[in-house]
Amino acid sequence: MFPYIYIMSTGSHIHTLSEENYLKVIYHLGKDAKVKISPTAIAEALNNNPASVVDMLKKLVDKKLILYEKTKGVKLTDKGKKSALLIIRKHRLWEVFLLEKLEYSWDEVHEIAEQLEHIHNPQLADRLDKFLGFPQYDPHGDPIPSASGEMADIYKTILSEVTEGRTCQVVGVKDTSSSFLQYLKKLDIGIGTKITLIEKIPFDNSVIVSVKNGPNTTVSKLFADSLLVHE
Amino acid sequence: MFPYIYIMSTGSHIHTLSEENYLKVIYHLGKDAKVKISPTAIAEALNNNPASVVDMLKKLVDKKLILYEKTKGVKLTDKGKKSALLIIRKHRLWEVFLLEKLEYSWDEVHEIAEQLEHIHNPQLADRLDKFLGFPQYDPHGDPIPSASGEMADIYKTILSEVTEGRTCQVVGVKDTSSSFLQYLKKLDIGIGTKITLIEKIPFDNSVIVSVKNGPNTTVSKLFADSLLVHE
């Protein structure tokens, strides 16, 4: 753990807001598949124009944040990847902060975190991380990259996919409607809650579960499809 | 207190980062004195060019955030003042957050708060305020504007100016050297700490005080000059 301050500092050069958004999008496009990352794909993700993207790709190549070959598409350099992961780290940590400390709801945090992720300070992410108790996942169940830029390759699934008899941990929700969130509150389910899948009922695909090793409860398929967990 | 949500919403139109910085600077220049706020003064405060300022003043006039007459200088409209105060409110609340929750030191918080003050979300300031326990002052001893845009007109002074026999409350520091901050820690003095001024020694202007009604301690004039308090 101790070398991370040095590692962070190499990756903490300041980029413009726009550059940061490109890096983030390129990172996300890159892990999704081994599909070529093209200017068009980036333009779609950023809701802008391929011509604008080509402009920016040149800048990012100059700054050695990406590699770009027409035939192979875009690829982050180590430097670019580090920057992208730091932004994602900050985004997810701020989401946890907004949810847990400021009592925002799961569907409100993303938009604010989109702004907060661009705050620059060498120690900010690590201090926030510590303050929040080193959370592993954000409210959407996505893993938070470590200070050194490692990200758990979590096998995230939905409750209805869990094997009978196994215990899983809630990492997020797919549905952020207030009716769902209220139901969760009623069942005393939050992030990190341990749920054991007792039995699946073939008739209507409802699921019998035990929350926090408590008494058995039956929930609907819709419910079990909306809860993100990992085993 | 209850009407503040309505009041806030009228003032929460989104301005550009640059506009927000102009509003803030104009506000600060305006309360300092009844001196005319000129393009030159604003340019100095923003470290930019009077010509640039004139450009921006036109925009701010168009948006009804300021009034501007060559002879009388710049003045914030009610709308502009409300926006400025919300920015200052956010700035000071974030400073408290950074100091108290993320354990930044008193001299580090300003720069980060300069970025955080521009995060836009209708409920953010109020939620942060609540989370922090409705602090009255930021770490520099400046009052935090209320949700409705009221700002206490605090009579801030230094410890050495306090009358003998009176009790005051620490609101900030003038010196942020680590030696001073460490000394404060040793004396168990932080923001909000109550200090009673027992006696002033004419010989060297040192001061006998009681911290939190504890035993008397003597501190130097330098120390008493560096501690911001209000009575």
Add this chain to the structure above:
DNA sequence: GAATATTTTTAGTCTTGCCTAATTTTGTGG
């Protein structure tokens, strides 16, 4: 109140990051 100094304003540029339209390159199907 004229002369001078200062301040304000105008005019014209620059950079960033976006746009549209046109062109070139690449890829695909027959």
Add this chain to the structure above:
DNA sequence: CCACAAAATTAGGCAAGACTAAAAATATTC
């Protein structure tokens, strides 16, 4: 491999917000 479709690129522009240099307006001083 030719024709056509799709994607990438170039060229030329625009808006925001800064700049410099020069002109106009205002203040100050004798």
